[in-house]
Amino acid sequence: MPKKLLKRWIPDPEKIKRQPGLHLLGSLLDDPNLFHLNRHSVSVAFFVGLFCTFVPLPGQMVMAALMAFVLRSNLPISVGLVWISNPITIPPIFYACYRLGAWMLQTPELEFSIELSWAWMQHEFPKLWVPLLTGSLFCAILFGCLGYLFIQGFWRWHVVSNWEKRKEARRKKATK
Template sequence: MLRRLLQRHIPHQDTLKRNRSLRFLSPIVANTSLWVLTRRSVGNAFMVGLFCAMLPIPFQMALAACGAWLLRCNLPLSVGLVWLTNPLTMPVVFYGNYRLGSWLLDTPVQPAPNHLSTHWFAAKMVDILPVLFLGSLVSAVVLGIISNIVLRLIWRWQVSRSWKRRAKRRCAQREVIHRNTLT
């Protein structure tokens, strides 16, 4: 069930190979182990994608692709999950990470000015960046590990549920055949 849902929404490997702008990535796209949907590959892809999404760095998608290549997990999922922190959600997520970092370091939260300016950012970056990076790193590790565990448990639960359904169906079919042979 989960595999079919993911296969419907993930682009096919051949369509990416034919795309002119992605031709330079053909060695990576051609690797079939990065397109497999198994419990392990999907769980690790969620871990890599959500880990990279929580980091306040540029080129998150490239980092997620490298992580997917290193861990041999599903490439499209890990790169797509980076968009959890899109331009609309990024301020909220990174502010939460900043608050987490300030709580962990036991430092006061820097108040936001009435008018945001580059001068204010330049003056406060020395105070804000270490706290933001610590909070982001902690939330990235925790979210990555929890998502991997939860996804593997959901996958296992669905597989065992489908096995039980099939076993019940087979048992019912055997009973019908047995009744038909007795009459």
């Protein structure tokens, strides 16, 4: 069952609640839905995590945690999925989002190189942000919805296949 697989990877809720920096959240972490593993909480967590993965802003993990609190989805899965966009994958993800946004807006793609400087942010980034944001939001919604639908379908398929296996086992046992 997906629940058993996920329980192996997700940290214990009590361990998370004892983390030193999280005492500021107080009773917010007491909501059982934040750590519950059911089809709804996990599929919404996939939406949240994949959505935040494509948002081109710093603090994606904080955004995913806040969305998990508001939508009452599984907190560890929501925050963990954000790591799809890590220092290795961020450049190709956001370049693809920029190209998609430029195509969607029918604007010419600009030649650019990224510099981590204030001058680059002031002069070059304003030319890039509209296509980047457009493509990123489109990908965030698309992949978030696909993740949600995939988990809903996979979870249902897994439960039905387990029912069928039990039914078959009972039939075999009854014919003996």
